[in-house]
Amino acid sequence: MRIVVLAGGIGGARFLRGLKRAAPDADITVIGNTGDDIHLFGLKVCPDLDTVMYTLGGGIDEERGWGRTDESFRLKEELAAYGVGPEWFGLGDRDFATHIVRTQMLAAGYPLSAVTEALCDRWQPGVRLIPMSDDRVETHVAVTLPAGDPAAGPTAGSGTGAGAGETPSGSATGSGVRKVIHFQEYWVRLRASVAAEAVVPVGAEQAKPAPGVLEAIAAADVILFPPSNPVVSIGTILAVPGIREAIAEAGVPVVGLSPIVGNAPVRGMADKVLAAVGVESTAWAVAEHYGSGLLDGWLVDTVDTSGVERIEEAGIRCRAVPLMMTDVDATARMAREALALAEEVRTV
Amino acid sequence: MRIVVLAGGIGGARFLRGLKRAAPDADITVIGNTGDDIHLFGLKVCPDLDTVMYTLGGGIDEERGWGRTDESFRLKEELAAYGVGPEWFGLGDRDFATHIVRTQMLAAGYPLSAVTEALCDRWQPGVRLIPMSDDRVETHVAVTLPAGDPAAGPTAGSGTGAGAGETPSGSATGSGVRKVIHFQEYWVRLRASVAAEAVVPVGAEQAKPAPGVLEAIAAADVILFPPSNPVVSIGTILAVPGIREAIAEAGVPVVGLSPIVGNAPVRGMADKVLAAVGVESTAWAVAEHYGSGLLDGWLVDTVDTSGVERIEEAGIRCRAVPLMMTDVDATARMAREALALAEEVRTV
Incomplete structure (x- = not known):
């Protein structure tokens, strides 16, 4: 089975870990958000790509959810001693290596997709990780x-x-x-x-999908939206011209998992950016935001059962299941529910 | 008193620490060798400038003589895990910050001399440190x-x-x-x-002295060659067109300290590069290599007393004094001897 997943950072990465357990033989392609990329200290930093890569490759700091395990921050302290910031962005000594290798390869002319592939050679995330675009989007x-x-x-x-x-x-x-x-x-x-x-x-309007993105979508059996931020993660990926259209036209089940549980984001501050695009922080409002033109199925948490009917009225098949990624087993159960819902809508 | 010192790395830096103690009120300008600069991991590394800066600024690893005190090498290990080398060059986690700040400033358009000044704002080396040239020499x-x-x-x-x-x-x-x-x-x-x-x-032939280099030489009361490598440190500085001439024409005492003691380099492997330019590894051969057109005085170690006469016959005033920089006090005594010899040749 070929599964395509649109992923942001921590939420997407943790969901993918569950998906790998739920579907160990699946061929998984991850289209990663690069809208949160940032240039720091002359280096190209891709937080979401790295979070996916480190999480699936066993290098993530489990507690923080980002950055490397067993990390230290001595280089950053030295930069601060030179008066060079920003100090608010946490780049660790081990993590710096990733950005240095990436920056060097980009300077040598490799596109971000090739660089990401090279970095994944080390991490062996067990999925194919492609940035949404090789073009700069911020x-x-x-x-x-x-x-x-x-x-x-x-x-x-x-x-x-x-x-x-x-x-x-x-x-x-x-x-x-x-x-x-x-x-x-x-x-x-x-x-x-x-x-x-x-x-x-x-930059999104001028960006082209990275090589392999549209091909993976066209070849997919299932497309999943993990409980990533609907605006600044999945929304940004969908803003790259061609990606939304390719998903809508793929003719395969597209199933999402609500990042909003009990009218609040499970993690992070998604409500703030949802408000910016005029979307309420509810599981059903996010589903309607994606819309039935894109989504075939939507999983809400069991505390949000009251919204199921409204979502189904909008033409999106909806099921209420536990959506807290408390551990890999719980997350794998969520992934199985998503795949089951995909089969359900496929046979409609 | 305005003293100009041509300096390489460890030997030059340690001599400068002694000179500062010997002449605490002197206005010292250091013309630093940049011929050993290297680009590593996309970063501009200036080992000699940094050794001077760290040594005089209290940040040096005293045992190694290069790099930062209390250093770790986690970033480098991570680069190696990505298969990115070279592994043989020791860049520590704290040291990396210097190269990142430098590279960022160079990329922003600042010349190396301005970057060095900015880095020294933090280290306060107590001397004015100028790279020999803002142009790339390797x-x-x-x-x-x-x-x-x-x-x-x-x-x-x-x-x-x-x-x-x-x-x-x-x-x-x-x-x-x-x-x-x-x-x-x-x-x-x-x-x-x-x-x-x-x-x-x-690149030396095309290089221009950095701003301030020729001005400092012209304004100097004394010019010193510390026991740095005569070929790849001081020799490289002298290879920048204009610097040798400015020193020869400054009309002030030029005094050097032999890096060769008892026919062997005090530190490092200077004999190897001396052989490449056809110079014997003896205190007198190095003096003759600089020549009386450049040098007015030359200090040799007390084990090399036999060469004094030969050096003086070459027109260079020579004294034999202990030349082992065993600690700052011993080094300060060497610096005092050099300054005394300078006064001696000035009054000739």
Whole structure:
């Protein structure tokens, strides 16, 4: 069985670990989100790709969910001693090696998909991991920063005479400074503590799917959306022209798992970015957001049974099953439910 | 008093520590060798500049003489796990930060001299450290590698039909493969275990002295050559057009300290590269190699008293004093002797 999975970071990676256990003989292709990629210290960092690679390859820090196990942060401390930041992004000494190898290969002319394949040669994740695109896509978030925020810059009327003129991407308002910031700055530095007014996958419109992406979708028997962030993970992948269309036209079951359980994200702060695209943080609202044109089946948690009927009315087959990825066994059960739902909608 | 010092790595750095103690109020400008710079993992590494900076800034590993104190090598181990080398060059986790900051600043358009100044903002070495040039100069060494050496490549007649044709920089001989390799590969990987047939500071002829170098020489009261390598450290600095001439024309005492004691290098393998330029490994031969057109005074060790007369006959004032840098006090005494000799030749 050929399974294609669209994946973000931690949620996608953990789901994939369960899927591998649930379907050990399946041929799994993962289309990874690269919208959260960021250039730090002159290096190309691909947090979601690495989280998938490390998690499936046995190198992840299980507790944090990102970065390498048995990690240290001495290089980063030294960079800070030079006054070079950002300090809010956690790059460990072991993790740095991945970014150095990636950056060197990109500089040598290899596309990100080839680089990812080379990195996976070491990690042997047991899936084929392809970035959604070899082209640069970076998710940016429009926010209003409180005037005291270090990134807010000088505000109008602060007496320097500078004001908004010195913050070309922002404009001062009564209550703060409107700015467009990198998703990682929103997610990691600010921990989504302010409202996301807009989420824009910069470059997505011009991006092409990486080699193998459309082919894998066309050849798939099942397509799965793990409980990844519907906006900044799966939404970004779907924003690459051609991918959404290929999934809709693949003619195979497309089944998703709700990242929202009991009206709150299972992990992370998905509600903040859902609000930016006008979607309620409920299991049914996310299903409707994907829509019946894309989704054939949707799994909600057993606490969300009340939404099942509404989702089915929207033309999406829905089942309520436990959706907490508490361990690999529980996650494998979720994956089996998703595959079972896929067979159910296939035979309709 | 304004002192200009031409410095390589460990020997130069340790001498400078003694000089600072001997002349605490002096205004010291160090012209650093960059011929041993190397690009590793996409990063610009300047071993000699860093050794000076770390040694004078209190960050050096005292035992090794290079790299950072309290160092770990986890990033390098990870690079090796990716199959990315070289493994023979020791870059530590803390040290990496320096190369990352440097590479980022160079990529942003700053010249190496400005980058070095910025790095020294942190280390406060107590001297002004200027690279000899902002232009790329890399010392290469012609060697004959034994056929079994991993860098020797396929040899003629090995049955692959490839032979020397696949090693454009080398040619097969009966006993090995002639190749031109980076100085660091010669020094660190091979530990100068084969003869250096030629030493070439590639790029030196086209290089310009970095901003401040000629100005510092012209304004100097004394110019010192520490017991650094006369070929690949001081020799490389002197190979940058304009520097040798500026020193010769400065009209101030130029005093050197022999790196050869008892016909052997005090440290390192200077004899190997001296042989490549046809200079014997003796204190007097090195003095004659610099020549009276450049040197006014020369300190030899007390075990080399027999050479003093010969050096003085060559027109260079010579004194025999203890030249082992066993600790900072001993080194400070050497520096005082050098400054005393400078005053002696100044009043001639």
